[in-house]
Amino acid sequence: MKIRFGKLPKEVLEKTVFKWLGAKRKDVLLWPAYGEDAAIVNVPNRRLVVACDPITGSRKLVGWLSVHINANDVAVCGAKPAWFSSCILLPEGDEKVFKSIVKQIHKAASELHVSVITGHSEVALYVSEPIIIGTMIGMLEGKKYYKTGGAKPGDKIIMTKTAAIEGTAILATDLSEMLSSRIDTSLLKRASAFYRRISVVDDALRIASTGLATAMHDPTEGGLLGGLYELAEASKTGFVVYEDAIPVARETKVLCEALNCDPLKLISSGTLIASVKGSSHERLVRALKRAGVKAAVIGEVLRKKEGRKLIRSGGAVESINSAVTDELWRILSER
Amino acid sequence: MKIRFGKLPKEVLEKTVFKWLGAKRKDVLLWPAYGEDAAIVNVPNRRLVVACDPITGSRKLVGWLSVHINANDVAVCGAKPAWFSSCILLPEGDEKVFKSIVKQIHKAASELHVSVITGHSEVALYVSEPIIIGTMIGMLEGKKYYKTGGAKPGDKIIMTKTAAIEGTAILATDLSEMLSSRIDTSLLKRASAFYRRISVVDDALRIASTGLATAMHDPTEGGLLGGLYELAEASKTGFVVYEDAIPVARETKVLCEALNCDPLKLISSGTLIASVKGSSHERLVRALKRAGVKAAVIGEVLRKKEGRKLIRSGGAVESINSAVTDELWRILSER
Numbered sequence: 001m002k003i004r005f006g007k008l009p010k011e012v013l014e015k016t017v018f019k020w021l022g023a024k025r026k027d028v029l030l031w032p033a034y035g036e037d038a039a040i041v042n043v044p045n046r047r048l049v050v051a052c053d054p055i056t057g058s059r060k061l062v063g064w065l066s067v068h069i070n071a072n073d074v075a076v077c078g079a080k081p082a083w084f085s086s087c088i089l090l091p092e093g094d095e096k097v098f099k100s101i102v103k104q105i106h107k108a109a110s111e112l113h114v115s116v117i118t119g120h121s122e123v124a125l126y127v128s129e130p131i132i133i134g135t136m137i138g139m140l141e142g143k144k145y146y147k148t149g150g151a152k153p154g155d156k157i158i159m160t161k162t163a164a165i166e167g168t169a170i171l172a173t174d175l176s177e178m179l180s181s182r183i184d185t186s187l188l189k190r191a192s193a194f195y196r197r198i199s200v201v202d203d204a205l206r207i208a209s210t211g212l213a214t215a216m217h218d219p220t221e222g223g224l225l226g227g228l229y230e231l232a233e234a235s236k237t238g239f240v241v242y243e244d245a246i247p248v249a250r251e252t253k254v255l256c257e258a259l260n261c262d263p264l265k266l267i268s269s270g271t272l273i274a275s276v277k278g279s280s281h282e283r284l285v286r287a288l289k290r291a292g293v294k295a296a297v298i299g300e301v302l303r304k305k306e307g308r309k310l311i312r313s314g315g316a317v318e319s320i321n322s323a324v325t326d327e328l329w330r331i332l333s334e335r
Numbered sequence: 336m337k338i339r340f341g342k343l344p345k346e347v348l349e350k351t352v353f354k355w356l357g358a359k360r361k362d363v364l365l366w367p368a369y370g371e372d373a374a375i376v377n378v379p380n381r382r383l384v385v386a387c388d389p390i391t392g393s394r395k396l397v398g399w400l401s402v403h404i405n406a407n408d409v410a411v412c413g414a415k416p417a418w419f420s421s422c423i424l425l426p427e428g429d430e431k432v433f434k435s436i437v438k439q440i441h442k443a444a445s446e447l448h449v450s451v452i453t454g455h456s457e458v459a460l461y462v463s464e465p466i467i468i469g470t471m472i473g474m475l476e477g478k479k480y481y482k483t484g485g486a487k488p489g490d491k492i493i494m495t496k497t498a499a500i501e502g503t504a505i506l507a508t509d510l511s512e513m514l515s516s517r518i519d520t521s522l523l524k525r526a527s528a529f530y531r532r533i534s535v536v537d538d539a540l541r542i543a544s545t546g547l548a549t550a551m552h553d554p555t556e557g558g559l560l561g562g563l564y565e566l567a568e569a570s571k572t573g574f575v576v577y578e579d580a581i582p583v584a585r586e587t588k589v590l591c592e593a594l595n596c597d598p599l600k601l602i603s604s605g606t607l608i609a610s611v612k613g614s615s616h617e618r619l620v621r622a623l624k625r626a627g628v629k630a631a632v633i634g635e636v637l638r639k640k641e642g643r644k645l646i647r648s649g650g651a652v653e654s655i656n657s658a659v660t661d662e663l664w665r666i667l668s669e670r
Binding site for chain 2: 001015022036051052067123129
């Protein structure tokens with residue numbers, strides 16, 4: 001089978017990386033599985049959360065994103081990120097690119113009170129643009145942790161902030177020249193500042209502190225709908241969400257219209273999705289509001305046989321029956 | 336400044352990744368520094384060792400190498416490797432390549448009693464050959480750990496096994512077609528089986544258990560001489576080693592002659608170098624011999640002002656005054 005750009009298909013992952021896992025150590029609590037972006041292991045008296053993700057799609061923000069994307073994956077398990085390691089692979093070129101990446105990592109890590117503890121920097125054969133692979137390690141305060149696969153039919157689905165925050169920042173930054181002839185420059189500037197909203201660490205730790213969520217997940221590739229598909233697949237459930245209920249920033253709407261792309265399928269770090277017992281969702285949204293975290297109820301977890309669907313604004317029903325290919329790959333490859 | 340293929344120069348690293356390290360957490364015991372390939376952090380009641388390295392130079396053994404190279408970096412600190420995460424980046428192509436990589440990781444991890452706990456697999460833009468970035472985490476039994484920068488003038492330098500084990504395996508495997516017309520096929524077959532010798536986990540844990548070493552390091556890029564330079568630089572010392580005292584396998588010698596390369600500057604995982612107090616080196620070598628680990632005394636740590644030098648077999652003195660560029664990059668780029 002030929003494999004193509006983007007995340008590998010679930011069928012391929014299930015035959016390989018979810019199955020061939022080395023030794024079966026008893027201290028591993030959360031193993032690799034579809035939709036689970038972190039691992040949890042036991043050390044005496046503590047639980048560690050580990051996440052590892054590359055940044056390959058964006059060129060100007062790679063360093064910044066690398067820290068935040070991995071911090072997000074650790075935080076949605078309920079743990080505070082603590083230590084980061086980065087592997088920076090570069091094509092031959094000017095030292096300035098490298099410096100700028102390392103500065104971005106330093107800045108993002110400082111804000112999160114994370115230390116950069118080890119890593120590797122190399123000008124590598126076979127790489128034509130900078131690639132950063134980050135690994136974040138965090139510690140849980142107690143024993144409780146959250147995973148993607150914890151949602152139950154009847155739970156409400158909430159999301160924080162707005163859809164496609166990461167995609168908005170990436171497109172506004174990397175395609176700024178092309179876009180500046182099509183859309184208002186002050187809007188474009190605001191859109192490129194969306195990278196400041198990419199962390200969901202506060203959102204996740206706040207939700208964890210209420211104890212009300214049944215699952216947490218941060219949608220990345222494949223956008224909000226991709227994230228919902230992953231949550232449902234990991235939880236073995238269905239879902240229904242309503243386009244009208246999903247907050248999308250004006251900047252995101254304008255950019256997506258100009259590039260003819262769907263904001264619900266555009267890379268979406270910055271948004272957190274969580275499932276919460278049907279009886280508790282109002283309490284959770286109120287608690288988040290008090291803490292200054294914007295959250296909206298966007299739908300409900302269904303039984304698997306009830307399907308996975310988006311109700312569009314006009315009433316059309318769109319089924320989400322497979323992993324969502326991110327709009328970003330299409331846009332970048334069409335350039 | 337233009338940066339070129341291979342590890343980045345020390346001057347560049349010192350201005351960037353050794354300086355911009357995010358928050359200054361007090362639980363970090365070993366920070367990034369030249370020659371230090373792992374980090375050590377405190378969790379309550381335990382010390383964790385973390386190492387992160389990519390495999391980009393070899394195509395057929397990437398999965399296998401990724402586990403062992405990172406396990407080596409953790410073990411030379413004195414810790415047993417426990418958990419591995421891998422980021423696998425691929426160009427578009429056949430699924431078989433991916434499967435073979437994951438199987439290699441599974442096999443190597445199983446042998447080391449390591450679990451594969453998280454990761455990411457992606458067909459990535461900007462990548463023209465498979466690249467695996469591994470992160471290994473291990474736990475120290477007690478409080479004592481080893482670093483590259485612990486050698487003292489007057490210490491003896493010992494090495495285990497032979498020089499350029501990794502390079503021998505990579506060249507014999509990846510250039511097998513080209514080499515088969517030049518050298519004996521049974522020798523080539525034995526050389527390609529050198530990847531079985533790449534782990535230094537046993538060597539390192541054995542040396543650690545004696546408590547006699549002052550520093551441990553596993554030479555990788557830049558070969559044995561590159562590793563010695565890193566040890567000296569991290570320890571702020573000089574050194575003298577004798578070509579005649581350095582064990583080189585016959586297979587390695589033949590391959591290096593055919594490709595006109597220096598085995599002492601060829602990528603060298605599989606060998607462990609350690610410094611040991613002048614009065615204890617015989618005890619250490621005897622202890623290793625009893626445990627079935629081959630070790631040789633190859634030279635001595637000097638004061639920095641005494642220089643860093645290799646005495647060639649003929650008596651010529653070669654100064655090692657800067658990081659060593661690996662012969663592998665030259666050979667692969669000349670193909």
